[in-house]
Amino acid sequence: MERRPTIKDVAREAGVSKSTVSLVLQRSPLVKERTRVQVREAMARIGYVYNRSAANLRSSSTGLIGLIINDLRNPFFTEFAASLQMALSDQGYAVVLANINEDAEMQSKMIGTLIEHGVSGFVVSPAYGPRESPFDAIARAGLPAIQVFRKVDDREDQFPFLAPDYQSGSRLATQHLLDRGCRRIAFVGGLAGRAVTQERMSGYLELMSANGVEPVILTGAASHEFGVQGAHELLAHHPDVDGVLCFNDLVALGLLTASNALGRTVGTDLRVVGFDNIEGCEQSVPQLSSVSCGIPDFAEEISQRMLTWLIDGVSPETGIRTQVELVVRASS
Structure with missing residues (x-):
């Protein structure tokens, strides 16, 4: 081998990950003895020499x-x-x-x-x-x-x-609402002017424009309380909205709870999608659709x-x- 062997070369030779090789070099107790021997033998075969002082500087x-x-x-x-x-x-x-x-x-x-x-x-x-x-x-x-x-x-x-790919998630959620027959879709939550709000809104805006529909946007805190507020504002000022994409699940759960209390049947009269897929989505009534960020x-x-x-x-x-x-x- 003309160049100096690297950790990547050792990992390839030993059939393990680079992280495992690094743990062996650091004498970590997490590595099994059989794996340790396997890595050491690979180092010897390809002539790898560990520069500990350089690693310490890194x-x-x-x-x-x-x-x-x-x-x-x-x-x-x-x-x-x-x-x-x-x-x-x-x-x-x-x-x-x-x-x-x-x-x-x-x-x-x-x-x-x-x-x-x-x-x-x-x-x-x-x-x-x-x-x-x-x-x-x-x-x-x-x-x-x-x-x-x-x-x-x-x-x-x-x-x-x-x-995570927020734009793709926003697009998936909005297209889903369109496919479910929603004609007027709102985006609720997220502070105005923040890059993360713009990203989570971007797919929604893209599809609203493509379908010739004027967007309805209510920006605000990414909180359960703002979701409750959003439900009241939609009913008072945008009663024709039949689909909502929320900035995150906290907003969506607040909006869902308040909408039910206001007499709107979530899942039929009003379709709601959140963002993040937190554990509470499965405990809400009805259960909340959401974009999972894995x-x-x-x-x-x-x-x-x-x-x-x-x-x-x-x-x-x-x-x-x-x-x-x-x-x-x-x-x-």
Whole structure:
């Protein structure tokens, strides 16, 4: 072999993943002895030599990943945090979790605190805030960081952004409502001007335009309370609306509950689709249709890309959108 062998070459030779090779090199107790021997023999065959000092420079070697979550009260983000923690734990890393409660000032404080505690890298589902980026401190510390779900820093070459394919999900949900015979479809929830709101609305706007239908848009907090408010506003000002796509499931569940109370039969008079497919969708009456973002698989994707960055020094490709699917239930 003309070039110097890499971890990828060892993994291929041993028939295991790169992460497994890395765990062997770090002497992790998570690796079975048989696998350890298999990897060591592959290293010897191809002449791989581990440069431990270089690896230490690439990561802080603490085995800690800082996870910043904008709002753990939302079950969508709770599921992601739990799934990511499990995925990283399987590879010998621990997660230090900070819930910032949509507070940009707290976000900056938590990032600073985690840097002081020596985390090896960050996964951040950020809060929106002032123009000064919360990633400036991470940049000064020279740590890898991935933005997920929302992008608040445009330096994607330095802080890659990955998210589910919101546009595709919006399109799937809207087409489903059209196919079910809805003639007047509204989009409810999500703060105006936010990129994530625009993405989750984009497929809806595309299909409304293609069908020559004027959109009905009620923007606001991504909350159960705003869903309740939205149900009242639709009945009062847009009584002809017979289909609704909501920014997220919290909004949808609030709208569903209030619409039932207002005498509208959800699933026939009014068809409702949410976004995120949280656990509560199956407990609502009627059960809520929703766009699933495949959070366990998304968390696994983020885990693997972060570990590749830490171990091999290869940063993730930015702008990746992962697959979504529409889960149809009685509400639509």
